[in-house]
Amino acid sequence: MTTLHRAVFSLSRGRLLGRAGGMPVVILTTTGRRSGRSRRTMLNAPIVDGDRVxxxxxxxxxxxxxxxxxxxxxxxxxxxxxxxxxxPMRARVASAEEKVELWPAIVGAYRGYGAYQRRTDRQIPVVVLEPHAGHCPPRAGKWPGCDESG
Known part of the structure; x- marks a missing residue:
């Protein structure tokens, strides 16, 4: 994505340009492991299954x-x-069994993931995001179900 695409997506909070390569585009907000600061990353989500991403x-x-x-x-x-x-979500790494189950759908959404796995010696992790009421990222008080204490 270009800088312009990122800006439009971010300003519209994902309502505009919400798909890339046939997959939904999401913004993942994590807490920096060294800085403790909020970090936002635009990613494609090959599978959105109800509330699970x-x-x-x-x-x-x-x-x-x-x-x-x-x-x-x-x-x-x-x-x-x-x-x-x-x-607010809770992230976890998919188990080996889950990855085997999910991988065909992931590669079906974007076959480049298969090429990426062949390109590297590391096992590419699959991350499961599940809703977790009250389990909010730090400083997420503006989000539904979150209070200022996070």
């Missing part, structure tokens, strides 16, 4: 994990903006 920490097949993934390992309370709605 699946993300892929592919980093384009790079040998390193993306920063957003490392952040959610340290603090699984995350925020998700999807279709203009902010949602």
């Amino acid at each position: 699946i993300l892929v920490a592919s980093y384009g097949g790079d040998p390193r994990h993306p920063a957003w993934f490392l952040n959610l390992l340290d603090e699984p309370r995350v925020g998700l903006t999807l279709g203009g709605q902010d949602r």
